[in-house]
Amino acid sequence: xxxxxxxxxxxxxxxxxxxxxxxxxxxxxxxxxxxxxxxxxxxxxxxxxxxxxxxxxxxxxxxxxxxxxxxxxxxxxxxxxxxxxxxxxxxxxxxxxxxxxxxxxxxxxxxxxxxxxxxxxxxxxxxxxxxxxxxxxxxxxxxxxxxxxxxxxxxxxxxxxxxxxxxxxxxxxxxxxxxxxxxx
Numbered sequence: 790x791x792x793x794x795x796x797x798x799x800x801x802x803x804x805x806x807x808x809x810x811x812x813x814x815x816x817x818x819x820x821x822x823x824x825x826x827x828x829x830x831x832x833x834x835x836x837x838x839x840x841x842x843x844x845x846x847x848x849x850x851x852x853x854x855x856x857x858x859x860x861x862x863x864x865x866x867x868x869x870x871x872x873x874x875x876x877x878x879x880x881x882x883x884x885x886x887x888x889x890x891x892x893x894x895x896x897x898x899x900x901x902x903x904x905x906x907x908x909x910x911x912x913x914x915x916x917x918x919x920x921x922x923x924x925x926x927x928x929x930x931x932x933x934x935x936x937x938x939x940x941x942x943x944x945x946x947x948x949x950x951x952x953x954x955x956x957x958x959x960x961x962x963x964x965x966x967x968x969x970x971x972x973x
Contacts, residue, residue, distance in 0.1 A: 868939045875936055876919055880926040881907060892918060892946045894925075899945075901925050917947035 798816075801807040884904040890911065891900050901918060903911070907927060910916040917933030918925055920943050928936070930947065937944045 872936050872939055872943055873921060875932055876921045876926050876928060879928045879932040881916065881928065883927065890918075894920065894945050899925065901927070903927060911946060912948065914948040914950035918945045919943050920945050 795803065798807075798812055802809060802812060881903075883902060884907070885902050887902045887904045888908050889900045890903050890908050891898055893899065907916060911918065911927065915930050916927050917930055919928055919933055919936055920926075925945065930950070933944050933947045937947065
């Protein structure tokens, strides 16, 4: 007994789900659409294809935005790694018995113990204080400039060397000497 393969339309007719009149109507509608398409070059709108294309376009856009976010995060990680490496390689030794140098970070007064020479160099702009995680380090001014190019928030105290000379020209008290015993 060989089974003959029936088309979907024949299967639906045989099972009684569709009447023969409805099948003829569907067949004639399909034929009319094909004739219109051939004769008038009218494209029959296929809603399913449009929905698939729209969903595909949305997915591509979502993927592009996600890739952009991932790329930005990777760049930020690379910058942080560069900053950490710059600080680790160029940090100056701190002196626990030295002078307390007070500065502000996020409206909080912080203290760093440095030698007298380091304190003077920080004030003159040859050294700077930078932040690495929750720790503060003293580095050279050129290193602080490189760090500020990558992340300005990491540089806490950095005085430009040219700024000091302009203040002393306009300062009416520049000729008066500060007493040695006046130390803060």
